[in-house]
Amino acid sequence: MNRSRLVSCALGIGLAALVTGSPRTALAQLGDGGSSSGVGISVSGTVYRFTPNGQAYNFRAANLNPNDISFQDCEDNIYLEFTLIESGLPTTDTIEVWAGTTDCSQSTARESATGGPYCWQVAPYGAFANSNTVSGKIYARNITQYIDDTTTTHFTPPTQVPGPAACRTQTTSGSVGISLYFLFVMNDGITADSSTVYGQNVDMVGPAAPTLNLPIGIGDGLLLLNWTPQIDTTIQGFQIFAQDQGPNGAGVGGDAATSAATAPIYCHSGGGTTTCVDSGALADGATSVDASCTTSFADGSAYTEVADSSTLAALTDAELAAMGCQRGGTVHSVTTQPPGGATCTSSVLVDLFTATVTNTATTVDGGTTVNTATDGGTSITTLDGGTIGGTSSIGISQVSYTQYGVGNVGGNTTSSYNVQTLPNGGPLINGHQYAIAVAAYDDDGNVGALSNLGCQTPEPIVDFWDKYSQDGGAAGGGFCSLKAPGAPVAGSVMGLGLGAVAVAMSRRRRRRDP
Amino acid sequence: MIRPRLAAPLVAALPSAVAAVLLFGAPAARADDETGVLASRHKTYESPQNFAIEIRIGPYHPRIDTAPELGNTGPYQAIFGNDMRWEVAMEFDWQAYRIPHVGTIGPGISAGYTSSSALAPLVHPVNGTTLSGESTSLTIFPTYAVAVLRVDVLSRELHVPFVPYAKAGLGLAFWRASNTGGTSTYTPTNAKGAATGSAVLGEGKTWGEQLAIGMALDLNFLDRRTSQGFDNATGVNHTFIFGELQDYNLTGIGQKNVLYVGNQNWLFGLGFEF
Numbered sequence: 001m002n003r004s005r006l007v008s009c010a011l012g013i014g015l016a017a018l019v020t021g022s023p024r025t026a027l028a029q030l031g032d033g034g035s036s037s038g039v040g041i042s043v044s045g046t047v048y049r050f051t052p053n054g055q056a057y058n059f060r061a062a063n064l065n066p067n068d069i070s071f072q073d074c075e076d077n078i079y080l081e082f083t084l085i086e087s088g089l090p091t092t093d094t095i096e097v098w099a100g101t102t103d104c105s106q107s108t109a110r111e112s113a114t115g116g117p118y119c120w121q122v123a124p125y126g127a128f129a130n131s132n133t134v135s136g137k138i139y140a141r142n143i144t145q146y147i148d149d150t151t152t153t154h155f156t157p158p159t160q161v162p163g164p165a166a167c168r169t170q171t172t173s174g175s176v177g178i179s180l181y182f183l184f185v186m187n188d189g190i191t192a193d194s195s196t197v198y199g200q201n202v203d204m205v206g207p208a209a210p211t212l213n214l215p216i217g218i219g220d221g222l223l224l225l226n227w228t229p230q231i232d233t234t235i236q237g238f239q240i241f242a243q244d245q246g247p248n249g250a251g252v253g254g255d256a257a258t259s260a261a262t263a264p265i266y267c268h269s270g271g272g273t274t275t276c277v278d279s280g281a282l283a284d285g286a287t288s289v290d291a292s293c294t295t296s297f298a299d300g301s302a303y304t305e306v307a308d309s310s311t312l313a314a315l316t317d318a319e320l321a322a323m324g325c326q327r328g329g330t331v332h333s334v335t336t337q338p339p340g341g342a343t344c345t346s347s348v349l350v351d352l353f354t355a356t357v358t359n360t361a362t363t364v365d366g367g368t369t370v371n372t373a374t375d376g377g378t379s380i381t382t383l384d385g386g387t388i389g390g391t392s393s394i395g396i397s398q399v400s401y402t403q404y405g406v407g408n409v410g411g412n413t414t415s416s417y418n419v420q421t422l423p424n425g426g427p428l429i430n431g432h433q434y435a436i437a438v439a440a441y442d443d444d445g446n447v448g449a450l451s452n453l454g455c456q457t458p459e460p461i462v463d464f465w466d467k468y469s470q471d472g473g474a475a476g477g478g479f480c481s482l483k484a485p486g487a488p489v490a491g492s493v494m495g496l497g498l499g500a501v502a503v504a505m506s507r508r509r510r511r512r513d514p
Numbered sequence: 515m516i517r518p519r520l521a522a523p524l525v526a527a528l529p530s531a532v533a534a535v536l537l538f539g540a541p542a543a544r545a546d547d548e549t550g551v552l553a554s555r556h557k558t559y560e561s562p563q564n565f566a567i568e569i570r571i572g573p574y575h576p577r578i579d580t581a582p583e584l585g586n587t588g589p590y591q592a593i594f595g596n597d598m599r600w601e602v603a604m605e606f607d608w609q610a611y612r613i614p615h616v617g618t619i620g621p622g623i624s625a626g627y628t629s630s631s632a633l634a635p636l637v638h639p640v641n642g643t644t645l646s647g648e649s650t651s652l653t654i655f656p657t658y659a660v661a662v663l664r665v666d667v668l669s670r671e672l673h674v675p676f677v678p679y680a681k682a683g684l685g686l687a688f689w690r691a692s693n694t695g696g697t698s699t700y701t702p703t704n705a706k707g708a709a710t711g712s713a714v715l716g717e718g719k720t721w722g723e724q725l726a727i728g729m730a731l732d733l734n735f736l737d738r739r740t741s742q743g744f745d746n747a748t749g750v751n752h753t754f755i756f757g758e759l760q761d762y763n764l765t766g767i768g769q770k771n772v773l774y775v776g777n778q779n780w781l782f783g784l785g786f787e788f
Contacts, residue, residue, distance in 0.1 A: 217647020218640060219694055224647040418694060461634040463650035464593045465691040465698030465716035468578070468773075471587035475773035476700075476714045479688060 041182055041196045044083040050137070052077050052161075060445055063236070068175065069140045070444040071204040071396050074167035079137040082198070084182060086132055093184040093193050095128040096121060096157070097136075099143050101150055104181035105195045110155060117150035121157040122180065130184075138180070141166035144202055147176050167204055168353045173394045174234060175203040175444070205394045206448020207232045207440035209354075210415075216436060216456035220463075221428045223419040223456050227438050233412065234442040240407035240417055241399045243346050243435040245455070344455030346435035348404060354395030354449045395449040397439045433457045563751040563787050566607040566622075566664070570758075572781025574601035574628040576654060581774045593650060594630040601628035601654075601781070607662045609787070617665040622681065624660075629653040634693060648694040654775050656762060658685040658724040666732075669752075675732040677754065685724035687764050687775045691716030720775050721767040728758030730785065752787040 047067070049057035057078045059066035069078075084095070098104035100119030109119045122143050128136035142158050145166035170176065178200045184193040208230040217224030223242075229235065401408075407417045419436070421427060428434065434457070437450040465476070575598075578590040603626025610620035634650040636643070660683030668674040691698040698716035701709050733753045734741035745751050757780060764776030 218636065219646055219648035220634075222648060222695060224694065420695065457640070459640060459646065460637040461646045461648055461650075461693070462593075462637055463634045463648070463691070463693040463698050464589065464630075464632075464652050465650075465693075465700050467589040467593055468584075468691070469700035469702070469714065471589045472583045472585065473581065473589065473773065474583065474714075474771040475720075476691075476716050476718050476771075478715050478717055479719055 040085075040087045041089070041184060041194050042085045043182070043196055043198050044085045044133070047198075048081050049073070049078050050081060052079070063443065064445045065175075065201065065203070065443055068201040068203055068444050069144060071167055071206075071446045074140045074144050074204055075164060077139065077141060077161065079139045080200075081135055081137050082128075082182075083133065083135045084128060084196075086130070086134065086184075089130060089184050089193060090186070091130060092187045093130055094125070094187075095130060095134075095136075096125075096183045096185050097123040097128065097138060098181045098183060099146075099178050099200075100181075101147075101176070101178065104179065105183060105192050105197075107190050107192075111190055113153055116153075118153050118155075119150075119181070120146045120154035124157050124159060128182070143178060143180070143200060144204060145169060147178060147202055148172065168396075170202070170204045173205055173208060173232070175201045178202050203234075203442065203444040203446060204396070206396055206446035207235045207442050208394050209449040210238065210438050210440055210451045212436065212438050212451040212454045214452075214454050216454045218456060218459050218461075219418070220461040221420065221430055221458050223428065223434060223436065223458055224416070225419060225436060225438065225454075226416045227451055229413055229415055229440060232440070232442075234444075235412045235440045236443050237408060237410040238414055238417070238438055238440050239397075239401060239405055239447055240409075240419060241349055241397075241401070241404040241437050241439070241450070242406040242419060242422070243348050243404055244422065244429075245344075245346075245433040245435055344433070344435055344453060346437075346453055349399055349435055349437045349450060349453060351449045352396045352398035397447045397450050399437075399439075399447075399450070401447075428458045430458045430460050560751055561745050561749045561788075564609055566605075566609060566662075566785055566787045568605040568607075568624075568756070568783050568785040570601075570603040570605060570624075570626070570781050570783035572601055572758075572760075572783075573779050574599050574654075574656075574777050575779070576628075576630075576652070576775045576777055578652075578774050581772070590630075590652070593634070594632050594652070599628055599630050601626050601656065601777070603627070603656065603781075609662075609664070615667055615671070617663060617667055617677070617679075619661065619663045622660050622662040622683075624656075624658050626656045627653075628656070650693045650698070651691070653690045653692065655688045656685065656764075656775070656777075657687065658762070659683050660724055660726075664730075669732045673735070675735040677730040677732055679728050679730060679756075681724065681726040681728075681760075683724050684767075685722045685762055685764055685776070686719060687722075687762075688719045689717065689773060689775050718773060720764045720772050721769055722762065722764030722776050723767075724760070724762055726758050726760035728756050730754040730756035748788075750786050750788045754785045754787070755783070756785060757782050 049059070051057050057073075057076070060070070064070075098110060098119040099122045100109060100117065102109050102117045102119065104110060104119035108115060109117070123136060123138050127138070128134050139161045141162045145162045146152070146154055146169065148169050148171045180198040180200050181195050182198070183195045185191065186193055210227040210229045213226040213228065217226075225240065227238075229238070399405075401423075403423060405423055406419045406421065409417050417438075419428060419434070433455055436454045436456065437452070439447050439450050441447045462470075469476075576590065578584075579588040603624050605622055605624035607622035608620045609618035612618050629651055631649055631651040633645040634648045636646045660681040662679060662681050664677055664679040666677045669677050699713040700716065701713040702711040704710050731754055733755065741753070744753070759778075759780055761778045762776040763778075764772075765774055766772030
């Protein structure tokens with residue numbers, strides 16, 4: 001091989017390295033007008049993050065793409081600090097930082113008003129000085145504000161950090177790959193002497209909303225949820241939110257306070273649709289219950305048994321719920337509560353913003369990607385039984401997990417959860433209605449749009465053990481229970497011991513025999 | 515003379531003592547066997563035969579509702595209905611002693627599993643719906659230790675491939691009642707829902723007797739050459755299928771407050787002697 005071949009081979013390898021390099025790797029390259037030799041620029045080391053007041057901003061866990069810009073990063077208005085290493089640059093050059101989904105080193109993406117897609121500037125003039133080593137900051141919102149508007153020109157440098165609206169610009173699901181171009185622009189204001197590019201992923205919407213299957217299953221201090229997750233490989237898990245709406249929803253829609261001692265109390269008659277009212281004055285016998293409330297409860301006792309030394313009003317909500325009663329200002333009978341809460345509402349379980357997107361999916365019969373449904377959005381059933389097309393709601397839930405979160409489950413296809421505890425750690429209360437919604441979160445920690453809302457009321461159940469015990473059965477207490485007078489555990493051990501001793505004595509006697 | 519205060523534990527210990535003799539006493543018989551006095555008469559092409567293993571399956575309907583303290587309330591049927599439930603089990607026998615011209619006798623142990631599950635009813639029906647979304651289950655792990663007599667003289671000496679057998683011994687079932695939230699507990703309450711007693715955990719064990727008779731069909735007669743090759747390769751002397759009528763009478767031995775989890779049923783299975 002001669003010398004010229006060696007040179008061309010080395011150049012080829014270098015070009016290949018440039019083309020195939022990692023998007024996050026900063027690469028020095030020449031712009032469209034670049035002609036300088038021996039000039040260079042690169043991004044040095046880790047790009048750290050800071051809050052607007054200069055405090056260090058913690059990176060997310062490694063499995064949550066810590067270098068991406070998530071919705072929360074943007075909402076917190078963080079800035080990224082870049083350190084540039086420069087060499088051989090004319091002092092007359094200035095540094096401009098552009099962002100886009102196209103090659104911003106080409107002047108057409110920065111100066112022309114025709115064609116597109118276009119880039120936009122993300123740092124004001126002077127943010128990065130022309131010196132050998134220089135640091136500068138770029139606000140996340142300057143990067144995110146036009147990610148879904150690359151067809152409009154935004155060529156002037158930013159003069160301020162945009163507001164939170166810059167965090168709600170994404171209308172497509174998944175991560176958006178943005179390239180940050182650090183350009184050394186010649187004094188003609190157009191031509192780039194040199195540039196380096198830094199890959200920056202942005203993901204500010206959560207996964208599409210799952211579908212909560214209704215009605216929600218009823219349990220004893222328990223609600224059993226099932227949902228249908230969207231097909232999305234970025235889903236890392238699901239968060240479940242619940243709002244306590246009081247006894248059978250009595251607190252919803254402006255009903256009277258549920259804790260007022262004078263509030264009417266409603267009881268149902270065990271399966272019927274009648275609702276009876278009691279004023280809470282049973283103790284003195286002055287007020288009797290409605291005749292429809294005299295039927296027996298599940299334990300066989302008649303309603304009138306409660307007319308003892310205490311009044312109904314003195315009972316706690318839990319005690320009332322155990323009796324099949326509720327305290328509330330308007331009739332919301334247990335027996336007429338629509339299962340699954342078809343009409344229930346919640347003022348707190350709402351999304352911050354949403355967008356409707358056309359579903360995409362990859363078929364499993366060969367890997368062909370179908371981008372959109374061709375019939376305008378109606379779902380298409382694939383050969384493998386899945387569906388593509390249709391629309392989903394993406395966005396960000398604004399529900400506080402600290403206040404309303406009742407469950408967090410990992411997994412991409414998890415589809416069920418049993419809600420047993422409230423955010424404060426207490427149990428779900430039988431007789432209280434809970435509004436429930438589910439949201440998926442992605443690999444950037446974005447909690448997506450909420451599912452449809454479901455409402456349900458936990459109720460006491462009769463499981464086998466209850467029924468057996470109520471019918472007179474007295475077994476149980478544990479595998480090692482010593483309830484029986486025969487003390488079976490001790491007896492068992494003693495029996496095994498006696499048997500072993502008997503066998504040992506028998507063998508010993510046999511060995512002694514001649 | 516046994517003092518009365520010791521009587522109850524001894525009565526309770528008796529079944530375990532019998533089981534222990536069955537389990538630990540067998541080596542004594544084997545010791546006799548090793549002297550040659552009771553040696554098995556294996557045919558020249560057969561490997562030694564000392565053990566049997568059975569894989570068993572059959573319907574299981576615990577006789578919980580027959581407990582006298584329950585009267586006619588039938589809590590099991592009320593919750594779980596009459597749907598067929600199945601038990602799967604495995605039994606291991608040591609054919610410790612061969613009775614000449616009769617068959618083998620020795621101890622055997624078995625462990626099984628069965629479960630009944632249904633949606634739990636609501637105390638107060640909701641909108642006409644009587645069932646909750648929560649499941650309630652009763653899981654039983656039946657075990658027993660028995661003496662097993664297999665009369666294989668017909669098969670071995672007359673080439674009639676039927677092997678009648680009988681088993682008798684002690685049964686012990688562990689059981690657990692549960693719901694979606696875990697092991698069930700019951701706390702007696704008054705009409706207001708206030709507790710009137712301590713919570714009782716829904717798990718325990720029940721002792722009883724185990725009796726069974728059955729008939730095995732030795733499959734070696736289908737192809738003796740293949741079965742001989744199987745024996746030479748694996749040491750399995752006989753492969754058999756069987757049907758068995760078992761009476762798993764678990765009503766408690768030396769116990770009070772017992773959950774009757776026993777069962778009387780036909781079961782079927784596949785077995786190997788080796």
